[in-house]
Amino acid sequence: MVREIGPKIAESIVSFFEEKSNLELMEKLKKAGVRLTSVKEEVKAGPLAGKNFVLTGRLEKYSRGDAEELIKAMGGTVSSSVSKNTDFVVVGEEPGSKYDKALKLGVTILTEEEFEAMLYPTTSFT
Structure with a gap:
């Protein structure tokens, strides 16, 4: 379970991956060399860290x-x-x-x- 993802977002994600056309598109992108990477740098310090x-x-x-x-x-x-x-x-x-x-x-x-x-x-x- 991911804490930031609520039931509505989770439902949308499942719905997306149930669509055959979306899976086909992702496979085409993968074959073309597209790689998903995270660009978000997580803040480890600060007054609200870990909360x-x-x-x-x-x-x-x-x-x-x-x-x-x-x-x-x-x-x-x-x-x-x-x-x-x-x-x-x-x-x-x-x-x-x-x-x-x-x-x-x-x-x-x-x-x-x-x-x-x-x-x-x-x-x-x-």
């Missing part, structure tokens, strides 16, 4: 994409669903069922302000 986050609700200061990029840039990972492997759930306005699941599992809930304090521990935003 897994889930975002729910609408954040005031960050778009979801910006918040995810900040987490990754500081060594953390972002998942689309709450599980026992989740370290923190960042809760914005009008949170969804992820908030309820986090409470049920005893996952640490962070407000946007608490999240910022983790990102920038020596800076005051008040």
Whole structure:
């Protein structure tokens, strides 16, 4: 299981590989010498290193994409669903069922302000 892949993405991946035309295309690319390599360099250090986050609700200061990029840039990972492997759930306005699941599992809930304090521990935003 890959922590960053939720049920919808997993379903899409399975669906892709079930299509004969996609498999044929991949085989043609392979025969032509195309090799897939990862260009993403994983951040091993940072204030969020080794921590897994889930975002729910609408954040005031960050778009979801910006918040995810900040987490990754500081060594953390972002998942689309709450599980026992989740370290923190960042809760914005009008949170969804992820908030309820986090409470049920005893996952640490962070407000946007608490999240910022983790990102920038020596800076005051008040």
